[in-house]
Amino acid sequence: MGKPTGFKEFTRELPKKKAPSERIKDYREFYLPFPEEKIQAQAARCMDCGVPTCHAGCPLGNLIPDWNDLVYNNLWREAIDRLHATNNFPEFTGRLCPAPCEEACVLSINEPAVTIEEIEKQIVERAFSEDWILPVLPETRTGKKVAVIGSGPAGLAAAQQLNRAGHTVTVYERDDRVGGLLRYGIPDFKMEKWVIDRRVQIMEAEGLIFKTNAHIGKNVAYDELKEFDAVVLCVGSTIGRDLAVEGRELEGIDFAMNFLSRQNRVVAGDALQPDEILNAKDKHVIVIGGGDTGSDCIGTSNRQGAKSVTNFELLPQPPEGRPENQPWPYWPMRLRKSSSHEEGVERFWSISTKKFIGAKGKLKKLVTVNVEFTPPANGGRPQIKEVPGSEKEWPADLVLLALGFTGPEAGGLADGLGIEVDPRGNIKTNDQYQTNVPNIFAAGDSRRGQSLIVWAISEGREAARAVDEFLMGFSNLPSKGDGDLPRV
Numbered sequence: 001m002g003k004p005t006g007f008k009e010f011t012r013e014l015p016k017k018k019a020p021s022e023r024i025k026d027y028r029e030f031y032l033p034f035p036e037e038k039i040q041a042q043a044a045r046c047m048d049c050g051v052p053t054c055h056a057g058c059p060l061g062n063l064i065p066d067w068n069d070l071v072y073n074n075l076w077r078e079a080i081d082r083l084h085a086t087n088n089f090p091e092f093t094g095r096l097c098p099a100p101c102e103e104a105c106v107l108s109i110n111e112p113a114v115t116i117e118e119i120e121k122q123i124v125e126r127a128f129s130e131d132w133i134l135p136v137l138p139e140t141r142t143g144k145k146v147a148v149i150g151s152g153p154a155g156l157a158a159a160q161q162l163n164r165a166g167h168t169v170t171v172y173e174r175d176d177r178v179g180g181l182l183r184y185g186i187p188d189f190k191m192e193k194w195v196i197d198r199r200v201q202i203m204e205a206e207g208l209i210f211k212t213n214a215h216i217g218k219n220v221a222y223d224e225l226k227e228f229d230a231v232v233l234c235v236g237s238t239i240g241r242d243l244a245v246e247g248r249e250l251e252g253i254d255f256a257m258n259f260l261s262r263q264n265r266v267v268a269g270d271a272l273q274p275d276e277i278l279n280a281k282d283k284h285v286i287v288i289g290g291g292d293t294g295s296d297c298i299g300t301s302n303r304q305g306a307k308s309v310t311n312f313e314l315l316p317q318p319p320e321g322r323p324e325n326q327p328w329p330y331w332p333m334r335l336r337k338s339s340s341h342e343e344g345v346e347r348f349w350s351i352s353t354k355k356f357i358g359a360k361g362k363l364k365k366l367v368t369v370n371v372e373f374t375p376p377a378n379g380g381r382p383q384i385k386e387v388p389g390s391e392k393e394w395p396a397d398l399v400l401l402a403l404g405f406t407g408p409e410a411g412g413l414a415d416g417l418g419i420e421v422d423p424r425g426n427i428k429t430n431d432q433y434q435t436n437v438p439n440i441f442a443a444g445d446s447r448r449g450q451s452l453i454v455w456a457i458s459e460g461r462e463a464a465r466a467v468d469e470f471l472m473g474f475s476n477l478p479s480k481g482d483g484d485l486p487r488v
Helices: 036-044 053-057 064-072 076-084 090-096 116-129 153-164 194-205 222-227 256-267 292-304 412-417 453-472
Strands: 145-149 168-172 209-211 230-233 253-255 284-288 308-312 346-348 351-359 362-374 383-386 392-395 398-401 405-407 440-442
Touching: 036 064, 036 116, 053 064, 064 076, 064 116, 076 116, 090 116, 090 194, 090 453, 145 153, 153 168, 153 194, 153 230, 153 453, 194 209, 222 412, 230 453, 253 256, 256 292, 256 398, 284 292, 284 392, 292 308, 292 398, 362 398, 440 453
Parallel strands: 145 168, 145 230, 168 209, 230 440, 253 398, 284 308, 284 398, 308 346
Antiparallel strands: 351 362, 362 383, 362 392
């Protein structure tokens, strides 16, 4: 425990942000520098609890009290080793994770939680600035070859772990750049893409092979995978949930990911054709869906110069505090305000879209109705009831559907490789991440369904251990909960 009285002496504090009016002028990250003494003061708030529930809150099992103590005692080199013991990419999670560990923090029972995510980010950025993060090459090569399909967080984590076990790993990515959803789903104002490139350069120096513009079953034959001893599918959950209402075919209605990915390409300097560009400039924008993807659409729309931005959510407005039926340390469904919300949006809850209205094939209006939820009967789902007389028309030039994802693309790899899927369309595996084809494994959103980046990295690491055991009969790769883990 870095400072026994730290949680009494210091209050929760995070880095300041640029003003919304300034940060919407570009797509850069906007948090201002945070002095080292302030970071250490935040680490001092950690109570090094006898039962550190933050571990259970973290899908990776990060050893949080350990690296908080090390930061407070100015042992930054040791802190990055402890952080890397369980997390391959803290520079990603330190920017993008919703921090379930903080909701599980013991201090959060009656005080603001320890700033775990921010400390994580500060550790890894300090380590990069000091050149402490260097390629880690295996002592020997096993002679085994593994293909990883998909270069999102699950694929990258699986690939790095398998490479460090000594296998020769090739990562196939159907897009033109490595990163998956990190590259083309997350706006640059949340994570600039040099953060991915920096880590990929290290992985290449470790011996990993990356093949981009390599779409298995399209421009890369399935037979090419036969040269590998094992294959890991990390293809994500990419099919957006649609909204089947009257007028859906009108021009001006699109999926959130099409909108976000195209803007990321513009920021990257790609020249898009006019019919490829989705732009909110001078438009009334309505984002349907109140999650992280919807929030990203709000921030992007404001940066593009939208005339107005409105956000609809079907569910009722959650309370600001922790609901009684979601006690600590569980993740609470409470009202959250993102940085994009700060930049300008009107938010509405308990509202359902009835139809779209257009003229000459183009969207002009949207019609909604307010809804009420009745308690579930016999443990079933709550019933949704429309409120009579609550219909309303809204001006709308661009509607973005941010309703979540239904699963990986139908057919595709599963059909081509003879892989079974579950009733929801996700790749079906046993508890060792193994599909019905013995040498083919799966991890991440394509296996468990749409989830968090921290779960994707955890799945990639666990799948890598399972693959290593399959190939070698045993594995020295760490597994979540191993305790005092090596730096791998």
